[in-house]
Structure formats: structure tokens, C-alpha cells
Amino acid sequence: LAQERARQIAERFSFWLFRDEPRRSQLLNYYNENFCAIRPRHFDGSRMLLPGKDPNIKLQKHQLDAVKRIVHSKNILLAHQVGAGKTYVMAAAAMEMRRLGISKRNLFVVPNNILEQWHYEFTQLYPAAEVIVIEPKSFTPANRNRVLKQIIESDCDAIIMGYGSFSLIPLSRGERERELNAHLAQIAESMRSAVYSDAYIVLNRFASRIEHRLQKLWEEEQTLPKGAVFFDDLGIDTIFVDEAHNFKNISIETKHGSLPGLNPKGSKKCDDLMAKLRYIQRTHDGRGAVFATGTPITNSVSDMYTMQRYLGYEHMDELNLLEFDNWVKMFSEVTEEFEVEANGIGYRLRRRLSRYYNLPELSLLFSDIADLYFTPEDDKRIPHKVNYINCTVPASESLRKYIEELAVRAEEVKSGSVARTEDNMLKITTDGRKAALDMRLVNPEEPDNPNSKLNTCVENVFRIWSERDKLTQLVFLDQSTPKDGFNLYDDIKQKLILRGVPADEIAFVHDAVNDAMRTTLFNKVRKGRIRVLIGSTFKLGIGANVQNNLLAVHHLDIPWRPSDVTQREGRMLRQGNRNDEVMIYRYITNGSFDAYSWQLLENKQRFISQIVNGDCPSRSGDEVDEVVLTYSEVKSLAVGNPLIKRKIELETELQRKLVLKSKHERAKTEAAEQLLQLPAKNSELLKLRDILQKDMLLAEQNTGEGFSMMLAGENYTRRRDAGERLIELLAEHAFIREEKRIGTYRGFKLFLANDISGARRIFLLKGSGTYRSDLSESAMGIIARLDNVVNGLKTRLETTLGSIERMEQDEAELRSESEKPFPFETELTELRRELKRVNGELGML
Template sequence: DSLNLRDIRIYDTIEDADGKERRVLNSKETTLAAQKQQAVRDAFRDWIWRDPERRQTLVRQYNEEMNSTRPREYDGRHIIFSGMNPEITLREHQLNAIAHVLYGGNTLLAHEVGAGKTFEMVAACMEGKRQGLCQKSIFVVPNHLTEQWASEFLRLYPSANLLVTTKKDFETHNRKKFCARIATGDYDAVVIGHSQFERIPISPERQERLLQEQIWEITDGIAEVEESGGERFTIKQLERTKKSLEARLEKLLSSDRKDDVVTFEQLGVDRMFVDESHNYKNLFLYTKMRNVAGLATTDAQKSSDMFAKCRYMDELTGNRGIIFATGTPISNSMTELYTIQRYLQYDRLKELDMTHFDCWASRFGETTTAIELAPEGTGYRARTRFAKFFNLPELMNLFREVADIKTADQLDIPVPEAVFHNVAAHPTEHQKEMVQALSERASLVHSGKIDPTEDNMLKITSDGRKLGLDQRIINPMLPDEPQSKVNLCVDNIYRIWDEGQSEKLTQLVFCDISTPKAGAANAQAQAAKAGDKTINGLELRALENMTEAPDTPDEPAFTVYEDIRQKLVSRGVPAEQVTFIHNANTDVRKKELFAKVRSGQVRVLLGSTFKMGAGTNVQDRLVALHDLDCPWRPGDLEQRKGRIVRQGNGNERVHIFRYVTEGTFDSYLYQTVETKQRFISQIMSSKSPVRSCEDIDETALSYAEIKALCAGNPLIKERMDLDIDVSRLRLMKADHQSKQFRLEDNLLKHFPEQIEQNKGYIRGFQADMVTLAAHPHPKDGFIGMTVRGDALTDKENAGAALLDACKEVKGRD
């Protein structure tokens, strides 16, 4: 189990009231077994390094396989862009990125938000076509940005021949005709939305082959798990996945609509650019690890479709036809790095025997099992996280073969200076009571006394987030507290609005909860339907982000958005100057709204990260940004910040306000996001990465964390302090061992080699001394020379004779 990265779980079989047997985790025995397993792992690690010969062999093998690459650097200053708008001059980092796309293989443009990735991709496409490196490129961009992309494309290359999709093109009766236009037209580029791209199928033969390969891989995995005496649960999970793949294969084979539409392979596309590629991060991965938080084994259809198309592009172009671009390549967990490598470096991973996630994970990370307090404070539960990463320099060297990483400190883009303000609101008595009630609900859920369809951790987490924002979201009848964070936000918005009247300065307000989304599905019902099983999985994050946590139909009277607008209007702000992004529900309306914000007609725009994040370019007059709530992922905070700290903002200094209600889930969420950002910064950095770092798991609140936040349990803090002490002691032990091994190596290998080397030097010097004694040097230092057959011993005569001889030299010989 330890070699297969699996943790030990010990279960007791008990009979319930109906006489049915069920397995219950034995926390005490599991803890003892986990400690023993960790002791075995530590002993194994010590044993491996103890033998100097084995240690040297392993170090040499690792260095040859993993530490022998120097990432290539690209210089694009020599490129002449024929047909480009002469009014636009590209920056140095853009030229280098274009050179990477043209001369390197598959590329990830991982540049800071607002670094000009659009122009890089457009110029790389047009220059690639001019040089004959590609004939027809397809640009896969977010749905709401297709028209914006087309106008940017034509601004850089006014004479480009573009085909841009609209919603009508992919209606059932138009789709076939449109795909035929792509296939038969001689376009420089085709701009298509993410969801429309997904509706262009790959050929049934390729789908069949890919599904069959996945089925074979899982069949091998099942055999391997059975052979190693793995858990029945793991085998059942794999068999379930295999059945679903077989069902998809059967459906594909029995389908009558074989030649109904033009397939992706028939489009004639030989280069694919994907903007905001982090949308495709949930790619299925097969692993023998069990119950590890943060590993997505669910299969997102759009990601599988993208993976299949990437494999085709690799076959067609020899790993040179895919360009991904995103400002936040790793938005939540380090496992997303593996996903990017599968898209862009599949053959390289195969070469290193790392196509399987477990092989990659064993080389660059390890799982750690921590015992956490249960909510009632009397019991514990084990939780395994894929949390620790090491060998980061080698991982980054491998990643940088495709990744063109540029951070703010490298770019020197003229952006305004950001001043951050953390605004803390004190919880009201009602909020304190409700937080306590959440704690009691968590205890009931954990003890199994309540049906997961009635109440579960997802609903509790969702209610906790709403409560942190405003108590009236939970119950509209509660009073509007003057010092709540919504009112503190309104005060700041009004003050800045008033101060910036003469220059028509604008502001953005981000809030993902309590959005004015008419007719939205009932979030509470969705949470109940999801059940407790989703609390540590990806479903929670997807639900929170994609549904934007709308209010339930029982409380349509109150939304934070409407509350903020009414308060601003009542203070004298003209109603037309305060708008919601949700009102602009078409591309045309959105374009008009953005133009109004840029000109200062709309001065306060409210929206969610999902609707107002990537692609919102309204920075011209922006002076302040307000984060009313905290999103789940650091990447979302980065996208929010990128709306205001952006090239083209006319203000020298801008303000970012972040609001927190103390004693609620807010403080926990910000702490988690910051900790995640710490390890993401290790990757998205211009500096050399450290040897190892910690990863943080999903942001779904664990029972222990809810209990700590709600009840302020001092034992939790004590445990955290102890963890820090243990980590420090482990670090000191590792450092001591490392010094011991180095001394051993010096004694056994390096010192003897150096002694032999120095002995050789001594022998050489002795021989030189004998030679010197046999040929003594004259006192004046001149030993004489022969010029034209005359032996001269006098220095001056020899010099004169040499000059005379030089004068007589006529030719080169």
C-alpha cells in the first residue's frame, strides 16, 4: 500500500437495527496504523539513502533522467511582421512569446492578466501562416468574447481573412453548413466559442480508439489493484468507471448518424489556439490512490473532448500545433499542472514514463494523512490530502519546456499601483447565534442523525458564506445592521463616487452570492440533492462558482445587489450610474455597457467573478474595486484584480477593498486562498523554485474547521502550533541527515578522488622541477635565439636582427 501511495484504513463490521451489516471506520486503529505506515515510509527512505553506493546510483539516475534539461530561451527581436498595423508596437516579452510559438513546440502562454496574450496569439498565427508553418488556425475563446476577439484581431491585422461564429451558426439546421464553410474556406483564422467548439465532434473511429485505450488502461488497473490486494471499494469504483466508458463506446458504435456532420479532422485546421484554457482543467485521471481529497476522478465532457482534439493535433503536427493561454494556469491545486502537461506534453510524459498520474505523483509529491477534530470535539477523523510537493526545480524545468511564464515583476507593464484595504466588520448578535446554530447542524450531520437530503455539509457551508455576507440573505426579516460589511462597502463606494465626480471615476463591485439572477434554480435543493458525499469533492466548487449561489425562491425580496443600488440612489447617486452586469444578457448589450463604463456614464458596476471576470476590459477610469465576498479559488481573486490593475488605466493609484465579517467563514476562506496562492506563486514565478512546498486541499470546509470557526476551540490552535514545531524539527532532522550523507560521500568518494588528483599534481610538479634543474635559466633572463642561422646571445643584437628579418618579408609565406 505504501509503495502504491495508498493510506491504511481499518473498518469494523457492525449490524444496524435492521440486521444489515455495514462497515464503520475505526478511528483509533486507523490512526495507529497510519502512524505505523508513516514510520515504515520514513524507515524505507532512511534505508534507501544509507548505502553510499546505492545512494550514488540513484542520484546519478535521477540527474540523468530528470535534471539534464536546460529550458530553451527565445528571442523574437528579429521577426518582421508583414501586414501588421504599423501603429501598434509589440513589447519585448510579446516578441519572445511569439518566437516560442513559432520555433518551439506546443506552448502555454502563462502571462500575467493584462500582459497582451491576445496580440501574441494573433501575431503568432499570422506569422506562422506567412512562414508556411500552418495553413488554417482555429481560436477557441470564451463564448462572450468571440466578437471582441475578432475586433482585436482585425485591429492588429486589418487585412486578415477571418471567420467568426455567432450563436445562430450552431443552431441545429445551420451547424453542418457552417462546419462545411470552415472546411472549404481559405481563412487565416476561425474564431469560435468554447461551447461551440465542443459541438464539433471528432471522428467516430478516433473516439472509439480513445475510449478503447481508456478501457484497456482501467482493465490493467483493476488487475493490478486485485493483484496487490487492494480494497474492494477501489475495484468497484474502477469497474463503475469502466462500465460507463463501455456504455459510451456501445452508444457510439450503435449510432446511425455516422456522417451527419463535418468532423474536427475534416476542418483542415492545423493549429489550435485556446484562450482562458484553465476552463479545461477537470480532465479525468485514473489513480490507485483512494480517498484522496483534491483528485478529480470525475470526467468533464468538454475536457475529454479537448484532450482528444489535442491528441489529434499532436499526431498531425508533431507536437507543434497547440497553444494554450491563461493568466491563471493553476487556479486551485498543483494537480492541475499534471493536467496541463497531459494536454501539451503527452509524448514527453510518455518518454519519461509519467503518463500515469501515480508515476507523476510519486516523483513530485506525496499524500499525507492528518487526523482532524470532529465537530462535537470528542472524536477525530482521518483525511488524506495530496499535499506535499518536492523536486520542484526539475518539475519546473519540465514544465517550462512548454510554458512561457511571465510575471508582473518581469514585464514592467505600465499599470497603476494597487493599494489594498482590508475592511473588517464585527458580527452582530444574530450572526453569532446563527454561527452557533451552524456548529450544531454540523455535529448532527457528522453523527449521522440526519438524512443527507435534509441537511448536509454543502448546505451548511453555503449558509455560512451567505451569513458572512449579510444576515438578511438567510432571513430578510432580520434588521439591517449599520456596521455590516455591505453597509461599510456602500459608505466606501459613495465616498469614492463623490470624490471622483469631476473625472467621472468608476468602480467595480464583485459578489458571487445573492446575485440578481431571475428564475435561477433553487440552490438549497441542489445542495440537498448533491448530498454529503460532495463536501470534499469538486461538485461543491462547481456548484458554488457556476450557479453563483442565487437566492432561493422563498426570499426574492432581498438581494445584496438591489440593496446596494437602493442605498446609493437614496444618497443621491443617479440610478443610471449604478448597474448590474446581469442586465447585459447579450453580447451587444455587454459591449454597450462596457463602453458606458469606459466613458464614465455608468460609474458603479456590480457583478460576479463568473460574469465580470476574464474578458471584462473597462479599466480606463477604474479607481476602486470592492471584493464583497471571497471566491473559492486564488485564480478568481487574480482575475478580479486583473480588471483594475491593467494596462490602459488612466489612474496612477487604485484601491482594492476586501471585506470580511469576523468570526464567520470569511476569515477562513481568505486564509485558505492566501495559502493556496503561496504554492501557486512557486510555479508562477520568475525565480528558481524551492526544493519542496505544501499544497492545500479543496476549500470545502471540514468539520473541524467549522467547529473551530464557530466555537473558537483553543485545542485547534494548540494543534496548529504543535504541527509547526513538528515540521521545524523534521526539517532540522532532514538537514542533519543530509549533512551526514554528504560527509559520508566525501569520505568514501570525493576525498579519495581529490587525494589521487593532488598526488598526480605533486608528481607533475616534481617532474617539472627536475626538467628545470637540468636547464637552468640565465640571470638576465635571456637565453639567446637563432636568426637566419646566426646564434645571438646579446638581447639588443637579437632584437635588431629580428627587425631586419621582418623588413625583408614580402609575401604571406
């Protein structure tokens, strides 16, 4: 009742807030100026030379563009699809920033199990690079200071270390105090604005925890060895973090207490990274971090807040979104629902983020820190043909009866006749998944069904093993992992051995209990010595580069989250796979939750992609965490209601039409904006025409039969002599910051200057306009380039005149585009009406 009253108060307040026209206009103007005025930046790295890079390795356009964006940005997230080549991007960016003097010391923090892989790929791209690799075994307490002093004294291009080693390097007491006091001040501000007593109590608990940590700083300092080296002594300018989604668990102070996906206490490694990044950003004008991950959103859309806090700290502070509660007010809604306890047994009522709002603006804010790339379908560097094979198996009689029992349980949950701590939709969904996988997981007395998903998977794995020599397969299974007693992992292995697969060609990723064992295991898979590797999403789906001979991925069970699918399939769909054609198997039991659960996963993944890409068809959407069915969905699936299939078809088509409408509306808006800019553009073109005409006349009047160039008061009549003198002047004025006039050529004043980045020297020719000429390595080449600039004025004038002539045609086309109606509006309306009818019949309104 209290929650309902709170909701009514919020609705009434919103109605009052926007009822008054002046107040509404003021709020809308403020919102548009702060949240709708961001234009996603685009970078063209095609002209980057990247000195020192192996010329035999050709970086792709998206990689070069990303390198340029890193060089020209303070902080950035490489949100590139799994397998898109992020390692090369970060290595090239680090070397380029070091060459330009932007970042003199670069630290790479990577998963422990891929240290050697990182070192190999870095030196493969830059063979002459000096790289220090910090092995965990060499970073013992006895050797730690020696290793850190080696870093301080070195002039290396990159330092690569694992997560574990990085967390062992402490910040100095002064820096930790500064960071903790900043957190304490933020909490104090929130406490002053807290309305409810429970919110005040929660925030006070956070404040006490930080005060306790401040008191422990002195004690911790006493345990450090004399002369200890701190992180702030290392002189690190930029931190590169690979698989950055592993650091999303930062401590977040919120009045709402504990929320799924958020840990108020955070993890020590994440808070340690945040503190070190804040130190670097504070001492380097706000820059200093490059993150990389193929799955920026994993558990929740709120993962975007975590990345924004790491990488967009200053901008978030300007927008008053640094506090999580303010971010929630702008983009989300908190509700209360039942969820499973951490021990997997009990259930409790828990607050969670359930819905998101203002998604286009959230996407714009995210694009300000994120460089996005999704591999196109025609990319030849990854397997060009991916066969998705849905293996549908019949439901056994015992499974059909069990699904009916689940429907009864769902009705009891709906009616309230059973306490939700005893049974709820999450538990029902989990039991339904287990039963669809193998009935023995819910009833150990059940016989082995030869037509089950598991046995179908075993047959497929064996067939591929016997037909395709030396090629490898991955089987993903998150349930019934290896343990004493019955489990599906051992069951699969024994059945494969009975069919003739050698035991030493089958492995469980769970058996590799440390980094060395994982490295050895993955090497065997890459070489084809282990041909069937079975593992869970958590242990095998992240950071496992075993793609060399990988032919098939088997989804034996259904992942809980969309990001799990991305990580699983990303083990195979990546650069380095020698197979042009690969297979992805999805196993579905008829009459179970499987097909519908896969559809929900796909819808959620589509929603994530739309948020990240900025293609949001609507301004709001549901959370993207675990897939839990409603009681109506369970009941419909249990009785085989054909309307559930119709619902899926309608939702998919509606989503497709909404995306088309979103793109249509965006195209109309862009056309209207360009239409408004046409008068100014026309004026600029006319001005440019006049300038080019004057400068062409100037060039004609000062171009004779012989060569003549005035440099530093002396006239040169030979091209080579003039070019050599220009090279001398470049050396004489190597450190100038401002433009320096050095002579006259063909009537134009000749200046020596720096380009816009300040990193490259250029020449400027100034008449009525200003024209850039790049340097050349030879004396004759410099003169040739200056001539090309002057002689090219005629072509530029012709291009400008052509643009002026097309202006009238452009205006007509843009006006037509800005007024064009959406061609599928009628179909969209009908889809909505039909979906509402179907939902009504299914009882899902």
C-alpha cells in the same frame, strides 16, 4: 486504524528503500537524470520583424519573446498575468507561423462572449489579415456543413469560433475509436498493476464506461447528416485556446476514485478538446496547441497535470507520468477528510490531494511547456499606482456572540461529540464568513447594522460615484446572489438608489442571461453608461473586459481561492484602463475570520507563484484549494488571542526568508556549475582567438585598393554589379536546403545558406571560422553587410582577448559565490523556533 497501518508500511518501505547505498545511488541517479536535467528555455524575440503587423502597435519585449517561443515550440501555455496582452501574442504567433509555413490553418477557440472582441483585436494588429469569425447564430444544424466547407475551401489567416461552436464539430468515427482504444489500453495496464480490490473495481468501471462509448459511436454516426464534415477534414494545424483554465476538467482515470478538483467522467467539452488535440499532435509531429490563461492553477496544484497532459503528452509518456496515479506517486499524497456534499447540505468523508512533494522538479517540468510572465510594478501600460484600502469595521455584539458559538461548535467537532456529517470545520468557516459579511445571512431576524461591511461598501461606492464622474466600479460578492426574497444584491442596489444613484447606472451581471446580453452590458460599462456593476467571481471575474474607465474594485466578501482574487483584480489591472491610479477595497470585520482568511489566501497565492516561477523555498507544500480554518484557529480568533496575529507575522517573515534562502542556494549552485565549465570555456576562447587571428591575416592579405569578388567563376570589380549578381543567385537557388558555395570574397569562401530555423536566407563567409551575414534589400546593402562582417573581426578579437583576461577574475568571484554562507541562517533558525513555540501555545502543533 487501517489508514495508520498503511502509513507506517509506506514509511518502513521508504526507510528500507534508501538504506542500501548502491540502491540509493541508483535511484538518485535515475531521478536526477529524468527530473533534474531540465533547463528552462529563454527566447529573445527582439529581432522579429513580424511582416504585416500594424507598425503603430508596438509589442512589448515579453510579447515578442512569447511569439518566438510559440514559433519554435511544439506546444505552449501562455501563463501570462491577467491583462498582459495574450491576445496580441497569439495573433502574432499565428500570422508568423503561417508566413513561415509552420501552420497553414490556425483555429482560435475563445469564450463565446468575446468573439467580436477577438476579431477586433486581431484585425487591429494585422489590418490586412483575412479572418473568418464563426458566429453561434450562423452555426445552426442547417448551416453547419456549409460553414465548415467554407473553411476547407478558404485560405484565411485565422478562424475564430466560440467554445460552443467548437464542440459541435465532431471527430470522425475512426479518430474517436483510436483515442478511446488508447484510453482503454492505459486503463487495462493500470488494472493489471492494481493491488487493492477497490482500485480494481474503480478502474473496471472506467473501462466499462469507455466500452459503452465505443458502442455508441456507430449509433451517433447514424444521426449525422449525409456528407457531414468532420473536424479532421478541416486541415487545422494549430489550435489556440483562450482562457484555457475553462478546459481543465478532463476525464482522469485513477485508482483513488473521485478526488476534489478531478472528475473521473470529465466534461464533454474537455474530452472533445483533448481528442482533437491528440489528433492534430499525432498528425503534426507532436505540435499543434497554444493555450493562454492568467490563472494556470485554480482549484488545485493538480491543475498542472491537466496542462501537462494537454501540452506535454510525449514528454510525460517518456517519464511514465501520463497516468495520473503515477503523477500522484511522484508529486502528491492522498488523504481522507470531510467535505461538503454537492447539494450544500450534507457532508461526507472524501479522499483528496492534501500535500505536494518534489516541488522544484514539478516546477521544472511545468516550465518546459509554460511561458511565464508577471507584470512588473513599473509597467506603464497598466495603472501604475494601485491603492489597496483595507476597510475595517467593528464587530457587532451579536456577531461577537455568534463567533463564540462557532468556537463552541469547533470544540464539539474536535472532541467528536457531534457527527461530522452534521457539523464540521468547513460548515463553521462558511457560517463565520456569512456572519462577518452580514448577520442577516445567518439570522434573518437580525436588524440591519449600519456599520456592517455591506453598508460601509455602499458608502464608498456612493462617494466614488458622486466624486468621479463617468468612472466605473465593480463590486464582487459571491454570497446571497439575486433571487426571490431577501438578498444582498438587491439590498445594495436599493441603498444606492436611495442615496441618489440612478437605477439604470446600477446592474447585476446575473441579469445578462446570454452572450448577447453580456456583450451589451459590458459595452455600457466600458462607455460609462453603467457605473456600478455587481457580480460574483464566476460570472464577472472571468472574461469580462470592462477596464476602460474602471477606478475601483470592491471585495465585499472574501474569495475562496487565490485564483479568484487574481481574476477579480485582473478586470481592472490590465491594458486599456485609462486611469493611472486605481483603488482596491477589501472589507474586514474585526473579531471575525476575515483578516486571517485574507492572510491565508495571500500565503496560498504566494505558494502558487513560487511553484509556477520555480522559486520554491521547500520541497513540499500544502494544497491551495479553498480556505478552511482549523478548530484552533477558530477558537483563537473568537477569544481575540494576540498570538494569532503573531503567528501570521512569523509565518510571513519565515516565508520571505525561505524564498531568500532558496534564491541563495540556487545562486550557489549556478556559480558552482559555471566554475566547472570555466576550463572548457577558457579552451574555447583560446581556440576562438587563434581562429580570429588567422582570419584577420587572411582578410589583410586579400584586401587591395580596388574591389574584387569572384561569383560563379566570374570576377566582379564593381560593388553594385556584384550585389546585383548576388540577388540573381538568391533567386536561382531559392529552394536549396543545403549550403551552396557561390564564390569568394576577401579570401573567404562565400556560401548561400538557410539560418538555423530554415526560414531565412543568409550568406556564410568561411575561413578558419564561419561568419554569418544577413541579406539586404539593395545590391549595395548586401556588399556593405559582407564588409561589416569581415571588418568586424578586429572587434570580435578584442572582445575575445578581454574575456580571456577576465577569466581569472571570474574564477575567483565564482568560487567566492559558491562558498558564500546564507547571511540570514541564524534569523531563520530563530523564526522557526519562535513559530513552533507560538503554534504550541495556540494548540496548532
